[in-house]
Amino acid sequence: MNSYNDLFVATVAFVCAGGSLAVSLGPWVAPYQLRSIAHIRQRFGESAARLTWLVVAIVSLLAGLAIAGGIRPGYAQPQPGTIQTAR
Numbered sequence: 033m034n035s036y037n038d039l040f041v042a043t044v045a046f047v048c049a050g051g052s053l054a055v056s057l058g059p060w061v062a063p064y065q066l067r068s069i070a071h072i073r074q075r076f077g078e079s080a081a082r083l084t085w086l087v088v089a090i091v092s093l094l095a096g097l098a099i100a101g102g103i104r105p106g107y108a109q110p111q112p113g114t115i116q117t118a119r
Contacts, residue, residue, distance in 0.1 A: 038099055045096030049089045056085035 055063040064073055064081055073081035 038102065042096045042100035045092050045099060049092035049096060052085050052089035052092060056082050056089060 063085070064070060064078075069081050069084060072084050
């Protein structure tokens with residue numbers, strides 16, 4: 033069962049995925065002025081910068097799904113009874 037912290041972090045990842053997807057599909061210019069994205073846009077073009085935002089959205093969505101599903105590495109397993117679980 034997931035803790036409230038896991039659900040909160042998963043929700044943040046979902047919000048980031050939605051925002052990145054909106055930026056990749058929308059008409060906005062400001063997000064493309066971020067240094068890394070601006071460099072990609074300058075070197076490879078507008079479509080590559082949009083694809084970068086889309087990849088960020090997909091990775092954020094997958095991370096949110098993994099966190100919400102309780103997937104975590106073996107070294108990060110909580111001890112039984114040390115966390116509150118969502119009901």
